[in-house]
Amino acid sequence: MNNNKVLxxxxxxxxRDETHDFAxxxxxxxxxxxxxxxxxxxxxxxxxxxxxxxxxxxxxxxGGGIKIPGSNERVECSSQISILLxxxxxxxxxxxxxxxPGPSLTFPVLLAHGSEIQKEKYLGCFSKRPNVWGAFxxxxxxxxxxxxxxxxxxVKTNGGYILNGTKCFIxxxxxxxxxxxxxxxxxxxxxxxxxxxxxxKNTSGFSVGSTEKMMGLRAGCISEIVLNDxxxxxxxxxxxxxxxAYEAGIRGPxxxxxxxxxxxxxxxxxxxxxIYDELRExxxxxxxxxxxxxxxxxxxxxxxACLHDSGQPADYAVSIAKxxxxxLSMRVCVKGIELVGAESLVxxxxxxxxxxxxxxxxxxxxxxxxxxxxxxxxxxxx
Amino acid sequence: xxxxxFNEFLCQLEKFKVSCLAKSSRAFEIDTSVAPQVxxxxxxxxxxxxxxxxxxxxxxLTSKQFALxxxxxxxxxxxxxxxxVLPALRSSLEExxxxxxxxxxxxxxxxxxxxxxxxxxxxxxxxxxRNEGGLEVTLSSFSSFDEIxxxxxxxxxxxxxxxxxxxxxITSIPKEEYLGxxxxxxxxxxxxxxxxxxxxxxxxxxYAKERIAFGRPIMQFQAISQKLAGMxxxxxxxxxxxxxxxxxxxxxxxxxxxxxxxxxxxxxxxxILEDSVQILGGHGYLEDHPVEKWMRDSxxxxxxxxxxxxxxxxEQ
Numbered sequence: 001m002n003n004n005k006v007l008x009x010x011x012x013x014x015x016r017d018e019t020h021d022f023a024x025x026x027x028x029x030x031x032x033x034x035x036x037x038x039x040x041x042x043x044x045x046x047x048x049x050x051x052x053x054x055x056x057x058x059x060x061x062x063g064g065g066i067k068i069p070g071s072n073e074r075v076e077c078s079s080q081i082s083i084l085l086x087x088x089x090x091x092x093x094x095x096x097x098x099x100x101p102g103p104s105l106t107f108p109v110l111l112a113h114g115s116e117i118q119k120e121k122y123l124g125c126f127s128k129r130p131n132v133w134g135a136f137x138x139x140x141x142x143x144x145x146x147x148x149x150x151x152x153x154x155v156k157t158n159g160g161y162i163l164n165g166t167k168c169f170i171x172x173x174x175x176x177x178x179x180x181x182x183x184x185x186x187x188x189x190x191x192x193x194x195x196x197x198x199x200x201k202n203t204s205g206f207s208v209g210s211t212e213k214m215m216g217l218r219a220g221c222i223s224e225i226v227l228n229d230x231x232x233x234x235x236x237x238x239x240x241x242x243x244x245a246y247e248a249g250i251r252g253p254x255x256x257x258x259x260x261x262x263x264x265x266x267x268x269x270x271x272x273x274x275i276y277d278e279l280r281e282x283x284x285x286x287x288x289x290x291x292x293x294x295x296x297x298x299x300x301x302x303x304x305a306c307l308h309d310s311g312q313p314a315d316y317a318v319s320i321a322k323x324x325x326x327x328l329s330m331r332v333c334v335k336g337i338e339l340v341g342a343e344s345l346v347x348x349x350x351x352x353x354x355x356x357x358x359x360x361x362x363x364x365x366x367x368x369x370x371x372x373x374x375x376x377x378x379x380x381x382x
Numbered sequence: 383x384x385x386x387x388f389n390e391f392l393c394q395l396e397k398f399k400v401s402c403l404a405k406s407s408r409a410f411e412i413d414t415s416v417a418p419q420v421x422x423x424x425x426x427x428x429x430x431x432x433x434x435x436x437x438x439x440x441x442x443l444t445s446k447q448f449a450l451x452x453x454x455x456x457x458x459x460x461x462x463x464x465x466x467v468l469p470a471l472r473s474s475l476e477e478x479x480x481x482x483x484x485x486x487x488x489x490x491x492x493x494x495x496x497x498x499x500x501x502x503x504x505x506x507x508x509x510x511x512r513n514e515g516g517l518e519v520t521l522s523s524f525s526s527f528d529e530i531x532x533x534x535x536x537x538x539x540x541x542x543x544x545x546x547x548x549x550x551x552i553t554s555i556p557k558e559e560y561l562g563x564x565x566x567x568x569x570x571x572x573x574x575x576x577x578x579x580x581x582x583x584x585x586x587x588x589y590a591k592e593r594i595a596f597g598r599p600i601m602q603f604q605a606i607s608q609k610l611a612g613m614x615x616x617x618x619x620x621x622x623x624x625x626x627x628x629x630x631x632x633x634x635x636x637x638x639x640x641x642x643x644x645x646x647x648x649x650x651x652x653x654i655l656e657d658s659v660q661i662l663g664g665h666g667y668l669e670d671h672p673v674e675k676w677m678r679d680s681x682x683x684x685x686x687x688x689x690x691x692x693x694x695x696x697e698q
Contacts, residue, residue: 144663146595169664213669215659215678334652334681342685345532352533355681359656363663369605 007068007075012084014069019085022049023092031093032348034219038211040099045131053085054101055126059111062119063127079259079305083266087298090270091277094357097267098171098220102126105136105171105256106180112255113196113238113248122178122198135176137167137225138253144169145370147182147253148190152227154183154197160233163197166209166226169364173223174208177201180238181227182252194249196238205230216356258315261322261365262304268325268361269297271354272332278350285339290332297325316378323371326362333358388447391432395454398427403458403466407672410462411536417465424466436470437566438477445628445635449573456577460679461535463574474566475508478559479519481552483508486521489543490567491693501527501541506549510560517560519552532685534678557697564694565635568644571690572624575647575683579617582658582676586610589662589671600661609657616650623647637694644691648684655680 007015026049030041044050056077058064065074066081089097103110103126110122126132143149152165163183170179178200186193199206209224238248272294279285300321307314333355337344344351362368383391402423410416424430435442436451443451455463471490476483487501488508501507506523525545532540555563587610590601600606623646627639655677659666666673 139664142594144595149595214667215669215674216667330656337681337685338688342532342689345534345682345685347531347533352681356533356678359659359677360667362660363667367663368660369603369609372605 007066007081011068011070012081015066015081016084016088018049018069019053019088020091022047023088023090027089027092027096031096031219031350031353034093034096034099035216035348035353036218038218038221040096040219044096045101050100051130053089054103054130054132056085057082057103057107058123058126062123064123079262079308080302083262083301083305086263086266087270087273087301090267091274092270093219094267094271094354094361095217095219097270098217099175101131101133101175103134105260106134106178108255108259109136109180109196109238109248109252113240113252115239117235118198118238125177132177133172133175135170135172135179135225136256137170137173137179138182139167139169140165141168145366147194150182150184150194151187152181152183153187154185154195154232156185157231160231161195161197161237163199163205163227163230163232166224168209168224169212169222170225171220171222173225174211174221179206179225180252181225181232182249183227191250192246194252195245196248196252197232198236198238199227199230199232200236203230203232215359216353217360257365258318259308261318261371262301262308262314264361264365265297265301265304265318265321265325268322268329268358269294269301271329271358271361272297272325274354275332275336275351279336279339283340287335287339290335293328293332297321297328300324313378315374316380319366319371319374319378322366323368323375326358326368326371329354329358329361383442383444383447388443392450392454394427395429395451398424398429399454399458403455403462404672406462407459407675408669410459411675414537414539417462417537420462421466429466430469433467434469434473436467436570437474445630446625448569449624449628452570452573453577453580456574457581458577460574460578460683461538463577464535464538464570467570470570471567474563475510475519478563479553479555481519483519483552491564491690501539507543508552509546509548510555510563511548513551516554517557518554521549521552522546523549532682534675534680534682561637561694561697562634564690564697565637565640568640568687568690568694569627569635571683571687572640572643572647575651575680575687576617576621576624578676578680578683579613579620579650579654582655582673583610583613583617585671585673586613586658586661589665593662606661609661613654613657616654620647620650637698641691641694644687648687648691651680651684 026044026047030044034040052067055064056066060074060076066077067074110119138147140150154161154163178198181197181199182194184193185195205228207226209226211221211223214222237245239245240247276290276294304314304317304321307317336351337355340351402420406416406420432442436448472483472488475488486504486506486508491510506521509520509522511518511520524543528542530540530542590606590610591599593600623643627635627643658673659677662671662673665671
């Protein structure tokens with residue numbers, strides 16, 4: 001990402017502190033209630049900070065970026081800034097972090113494979129009004145990481161495509177204003193038959209199925225999306241910079257995951273840090289091993305984000321960060337529960353909520369096993 | 383129980399496990415009235431006397447038979463399993479204290495919120511207290527109680543009793559007998575946990591054989607098969623330790639062996655239950671499958687085993 005201006009360290013720290021205050025005063029306070037209802041309270045959605053964060057990922061030229069604290073200037077939100085803020089938000093509550101408004105995984109796909117008109121419309125919308133959600137839909141019941149197995153069909157028709165199928169595990173699926181849906185022209189072509197479509201929520205034939213009942217992360221509103229003879233006009237097909245629709249179909253998921261896995265790693269670090277801080281501040285336990293592990297997790301995230309920002313290949317570093325931090329957060333949660341005892345297992349306690357949430361991050365956006373496969377296939381030690 | 387009778391009993395218990403315990407498992411999380419219904423069913427099947435006498439030294443079951451029964455119940459549902467064998471705890475304390483404790487629920491140890499018995503319409507309970515001369519079983523009153531809902535084993539009557547006041551001493555209980563009582567509870571927890579291990583490994587195994595990714599069952603990927611193998615090794619290791627504590631056929635468990643087995647189970651519990659969710663991937667995280675519930679249950683079981691272990695150490 002090109003940054004004409006960069007944040008000074010002091011500005012970055014001020015931004016981090018602002019985000020931390022927002023996480024502490026709003027996310028942490030609302031977390032237990034959100035975990036029960038699956039809703040995000042209005043107090044959070046109406047907060048200026050939610051609006052600031054929702055367009056942070058969006059490039060400056062589409063009205064996004066991050067506002068420099070104490071000035072009206074904005075800068076591009078690099079991956080390094082983004083993980084810093086995500087860690088603070090996840091410290092408040094990982095479920096609400098996942099459910100906050102914003103483009104989510106649609107942003108890297110739109111940026112890499114959208115036309116200028118599509119970018120103006122679907123990235124620009126985040127700066128034009130508050131509380132806009134984008135969602136990303138590849139996963140199906142029998143096709144998770146193995147995207148080649150998707151069965152949602154796209155059939156060419158006059159002026160566009162007709163989509164039929166069901167997508168599952170869609171974060172913010174029920175809230176999304178638009179969804180990037182991956183469908184296949186012909187399942188026998190595997191990923192070469194895939195195409196990516198932007199489907200708006202009011203489109204005829206598009207509906208939200210059941211919201212998944214999950215162990216944790218309930219505020220993430222993870223839902224099914226049902227496409228029943230859903231017509232998508234030609235202008236909503238992602239065709240990439242060269243007008244080749246198959247490129248978006250093949251590379252879209254990896255573009256999204258490549259960016260977002262670093263974010264997910266930062267969420268895991270935020271969870272681990274929340275446990276460490278709680279132990280230290282409220283139970284008087286300052287476990288230096290936990291502190292060290294959290295620091296290592298953060299450094300691995302930062303390393304992946306640096307590579308990403310500089311445009312270098314980041315797959316290996318991203319997978320290392322995700323594989324390590326997903327297990328780190330579980331380990332730290334279990335340790336916290338062991339140290340505090342029965343009290344921490346009572347429903348509504350921070351530790352039990354984080355324990356239930358932490359497990360998700362070793363599964364979503366590519367499981368720990370898949371990350372290890374990536375690490376092996378990209379293995380090249382410095 | 384002789385071998386033939388026991389096998390027949392196990393067949394019936396297996397049916398009870400599937401049709402009652404496992405089937406009511408989710409409902410029990412949100413509706414506590416499920417437990418009495420299951421207990422009525424157990425009574426209809428004639429299990430109640432047998433469950434009540436689980437720890438009796440000269441009745442019904444040998445140590446190994448006891449372990450098999452409890453593991454099977456744990457496989458069905460650990461929370462409901464506790465509910466159906468609660469009368470056994472009362473019988474164990476009665477036998478060891480040589481007194482009948484018929485009227486009120488019992489609180490197995492003072493610093494503990496697990497109440498064995500229905501408490502809703504009662505204002506007294508039996509406690510084991512320490513006095514100058516040793517240990518005694520007392521009848522104590524309490525002003526009120528708070529329900530405690532843990533993230534797992536929902537539905538099990540965990541309660542915090544407020545303003546507990548001793549009314550009268552019922553009898554004294556020798557330290558060895560009280561330790562024996564705690565050991566009985568520990569063996570019950572351990573057997574149920576082993577049942578939970580078995581259920582979750584079997585569930586993950588079946589899923590891994592059926593779930594297709596990249597054109598083949600995920601079981602054929604080393605990342606999955608090695609995880610399953612690791613879970614199986616952990617289970618066998620814990621089970622082996624547990625069985626070593628069962629050498630005495632009359633259920634006089636060796637405390638040192640029980641403690642060793644307890645530690646072994648605690649050391650593998652997180653890995654087994656987390657891996658079973660991991661193998662199911664996103665599906666494992668959903669309430670559509672039981673593994674997420676088992677993972678939550680396992681944390682509470684671990685806490686129960688550890689707290690009991692600490693109490694046993696203290697009493698020793």
